[in-house]
Amino acid sequence: MPMKQENRTDPDTILQKIARSEMGKLTVFLGASAGVGKTYTMLETAHERLQAGIDVVIGWVETHGRKETEGLVSGLPVILPKCITYRGKVIQEMDIDAILARRPELVLVDELAHTNIQGSRHVRRFQDVEELLKAGINVYTTLNIQHIESLNDVVAQITGVIVRETVPDYVVEQADNVQLIDISPQDLIKRLQEGKVYVAGQAEQALRNFFRQGNINALREMALRFMAKRVDSDLSEYMREHKIDGPWPASGKVMVCVSASPFSAQLIRAACRLAAGLQAEWLAVHIETNTKFSLREKERLRDRVARNMRLAEELGAKTISIAGRDLLHELLAVARNNNVTAIVVGKPQQSRLRDMVHESIVNKLIRHSGGINVYVIQAQKEQPSHSTYINTEAAPVQGNWQYYLLSFCMIIGISGFGWFFKDLIEIINIALLYQLPVTLSAFWWGRWPSYFTAVSSMVLFDFLFVPPVFAFTVYDLRYIWSFITFLIVAFIIGGRTEFLREEADLARQRERSIRSLYSFSKEIAAVVDLATITRSLAIQAADTLGRRVMVLLPDEHNQLMVCAEHEPGAAMKQYTIHPVADSTEAAVAAWVYAHCEAAGRSAATLPSADYLYLPLVTREHIVGVLGIKIIEKLITPEQRRLMEAWAGLAAIAIERVQLTEKAREAELLLESDKLKSTLFNSVSHELRTPLASIIGSALTLRDAAQHCSPEEKNELWDNIIDGAKRMTRIVANLLDTARLEGGTLRLKNDWCDLQDIIGVALRQVEDQIKERAIQFNISAEVPIVRGDGKLLEQVMVNLLDNAFKYSPANSPVEITVVTGKNQVQVSVADRGIGIPAADLTQIFDKFYRAKQIEGNSNGIGLGLSICRTIIEAHNGKIWAENRPDGGTMIHFFIPVPEQDKRLMDQEGSIFNGN
Structure with missing residues (x-):
């Protein structure tokens, strides 16, 4: 039976549509840059709506002195802006309250990315627009492609200009209509030269900087790609609303199925080549199903999948990873939801007989794919690559003869017990007793001692208890089936017991690791001393990993210094900051700090080192390096992830301390500036009066002493003395304050x-x-x-x-x-x-x-x-x-x-x- 695609609409989507139906409609006139005619087109469209009987008003329009734009503004009703006084200047902003009171059907709001002046209701203009939309008012607005938040870094890289005013992507994505306003770069440059975009002086500067032809072409391509992506999204939404199975070949899209198979890398490369040939987007999809593997095996498979998905990302694919029970159903659902036109899968390796018994997933996919093309790739055998990780467990237990000897001793004990009580215990019960050493051997020492115990138990049971006794001959053939059943049960018990033991060991190891990470994070939560944090990190990480650990942080000259190191099991000691003793190790650590990538032992870069160096990376920058001593050549994926978890936690803790220090320094600097300002203002004010009194009295005594009476002279001298005393007290207070602040008192x-x-x-x-x-x-x-x-x-x-x-x-x-x-x-x-x-x-x-x-x-x-x-x-x-x-x-x-x-x-x- 062919699979039927479920086209039921998502309830959340229905609720979103109901909520949006009560809001106003948003239309965005999008352009590659200023001067393409966004505002002009918006005003022309508004005139058409006004002639059609729509109540249209202008909430805010920037004409920039362009006569054509001003001519279109004059024919439309305008809501006057409000005036806000900011730093002594009167600045005009859009009056959102007046618009809400007027409640027009359509309002024009230019420059969506504008930042409102301080004192406005909202910080950004797009927030004003959101309030108008919630009130049920339709909005026309304009926006340049460089003002979209997700494109900000790309625009800065292309043009060299960092755009400060941006709009979140969801505002444009949720717009009901986006209209692209596009003109050729030559026409735009011509408009700039004619002064239709900026005034003469600004136009010349703009042509030299931002509006170079290369920049305009790049921004234009970004705008076109953005519109193509939106059109594709609208098409997918239309197909879901109208329950169209699709895909529609309006634009090609390739999907490759990724698994833990070693052939997945070949499939990913083939899908990349196919997508490049079709000039189409492509997806790498992994469906995680419930598989009955051990935890260790699941870790290995998960690591393979992660490497394959990283390869797909490096080749430009969009990666999707979901969990599901039915692999075929999930693959087809992802393909149809993303309007995929081609699926790349690997050719199955199973035999034709097995294919007749159990149909392969490829055959099922071809039968149920409908209009989707399926490309089946014949994978070539690859040479097993040297993995970065191997199991570093102890030597397998089957090589330890003591375990076999102890197992045989248990068999002898059971045999003696059964022989002593053979007249009281039936032979079937004796056979069941032999399962006990099999189970114990598997639980304590692993499957191979368990298998040895099972075979030995069967031989002794036959020799001692199966007639004829003391012989390996079996007269009753029914015992043969009992022996076979015994061995099967013993082998199953031994294998599953070892499997459970490994899972228990892994669970205990993970619990110990998680407990250590939690203990460290809890211990340093309120600590702001860097030395304490690095010392605690070195001690706990070393004891948890069972390896020597050192923490390297840059000094004031940006040179890495060992701030803490610890050997597992060693006693705690005082640490002194020092450089890395080995010049080779120091060079590897410096490379990691410079390139923000792991290197050293067991890594692909500089593997000759004795330590594995992991960068302590935060969202903003790298704060240091964590060095871990690796004795073996390679480590397991789980060990690597645990080490990276310690590095991530350490980076967060160290960055928090550094940010705290910076905040304290900034606060001290602010207080210092405030103190200086207050001190200068106060001293200048307080010293002015006594100085004026002293200078005035002294000048009077110098110039007019012969005309002053003795009483007047004494009064002038008293004024000089009083002023000097006041100044003395002021200076004494300042000196006392300096002594008190400096701790010299x-x-x-x-x-x-x-x-x-x-x-x-x-x-x-x-x-x-x-x-x-x-x-x-x-x-x-x-x-x-x-x-x-x-x-x-x-x-x-x-x-x-x-x-x-x-x-x-x-x-x-x-x-x-x-x-x-x-x-x-x-x-x-x-x-x-x-x-x-x-x-x-x-x-x-x-x-x-x-x-x-x-x-x-x-x-x-x-x-x-x-x-x-x-x-x-x-x-x-x-x-x-x-x-x-x-x-x-x-x-x-x-x-x-x-x-x-x-x-x-x-x-x-x-x-x-x-």
Whole structure:
């Protein structure tokens, strides 16, 4: 019976069509480059729709000053653009809200790839178009081929120009209609020379750079190929919708069937030659079916298929790999879905007799192919190529005589047991007992010891228990069939038991490998130290692979250095970064790093090395090399994949650390730039006033001293002194900040009297006190504390200076000292305007000033920051709060440990003569 093609429509396709039927229709006028007439054609078509009674409006059209285009715009309704202010300039953008409110049947939106100005609803214009389509409005738009995202790299390679504004492929692919606007390169160049595309100066520059004839031809070919691909897709969709089996020979398409057979490579090359002769696309298809092979054999077959599919990709095929039960059904389904016109298969090698019993897949394919041509290729025998991989398991167990001896011992034990109980056990039960050593031998040592055990068991059973006893003669022929059945069962049990044992070993090996990979990824998830990651990688990879591993990373001169290495089973040790000792190995590693390809032992490139070097490659670039010591010449595919898995995981981990470092450096650089900018602005502002005062007073004293009274002269000198002191304080704060940031500040712990410190600080700011009242609330007994007296004086000076700045001139300033159990608290309070609640926790940051007082007083925002650093260096704490009746209180405390109290009491007793 011929197979019937199922033409049922995919439910997801039906749902997509229903959703799209409720949306507007998108028509794209596609061109190879600017100047081919996309906008002009779109406007002409819009005029035709307007004459047909369609409600057409212009949402956005760029005329670029072309008179012909402007003439077509004048006859169509226009929705005025909206104006957006950006960086002091007023820029016009399409008003999508006005279009949605107007709700025309058709809207014209030029330049689909445009990036909207900041402040627009969407970042890109194609997103505006998507919103219009969802609202049910039909859209006409224009697009150049170089603005399609998937072609961006190709365009940059051809023209040397990187296109920044691109449109995702799905936008064009889901368009209801794509119309190609095409003119010859000569006509386009002529239009450029006549000034119909750009103005004179721009046209000349464009002709020299982007609009060279070679570039135009390449872009034109890309546009034509894109349209051909779309037409082919539309044809396939039409055939599916109308349940047409096909294929239609509108364009040839060749499909080759790929398997793990060694002849597949010949079929792939034959299909490539056939497709080239037909000038057609071609596919390489692999159907993975459920096969009853061991895991090891499946690994080998999968590796062969992967090599064959890579060969097809290198020759230009589109590869498809799917899973299915019915090979013939899946092949024909793929062929019909892709409109294939020719299938390339290999000629079967089975005999004619077997073909009569079980029809080959080729014969079935020919009978059910319908209108598809089937090319049957006679494959030639190939010399077995040296695979990159071989099994590196231990020597086969059949060569180990100990296993055979132990198997024979088990047979002797069973025989003795059966002989001793032969009067109690029937002979059939004794025969079943001999299956036990067969099964155990297969489970422990493999199939060949199991086969030896089976034959030995049959011989001893015949010699000891089958009449005549102690002879190999068999009188009853029924025992012959029993012997044959016994051997068959024994051979099956032995083979299947070894098969299960191998699968169990492979499963345990894979579980161990996966557990190691998971453990490593979990361990380094939160680690950002490169040395820790490389050391952990070397240790875990070496222990998992059972081989010596070293991690090589480039230094600042881009030279590979060994950052970590480990021998499996060796003790952990400290690593020192050093170059590769062997110059040959270093050269191989450098080649891998330069070419981003594996090389070394067991690889096709530079196989004379002792290590296999794998590049640590991420999506962006190569970050290093992983070296693995290989003793044998070749390794298995599974081992290679495991090594590549370690290399991939290591590359991700190392790149994450490098990106973290770059992000930290960028953040520090940003903070540094911000600090410099703030510092320059603040210093220039703060130094201007005292400098102006000093210069003005000095000039007055120089030029008009004879006209000044003594009082005026003293006032001028006071202004100079006050200005100098203010500058001194500003410079002192800057120097203290530099010392604190640089870590050069060291406390000089000594006994300090806080009352003396407060007195010295008041004398330093006495020029600011003037008519102010200083109120003291100091406990009767203030303990002497340990600290740096000079730095604590600086804290009091900064707090008093802050209180004088931000409070009225005639208001009092209160100084309070309270003694606690293990601390002394000092407070400075004023009657100023207070600090906003949101700023209370930030006023101790560098260069921070509260918003509501920012313009009311001078200061660069360093005084309180210095106070916090000094107090915290004394293990204390500083904070600010607003007073209920107005003003601000800044508190700080310094701890007084019990041992300091005892020392203070002892020194006080000595001082008092007690």
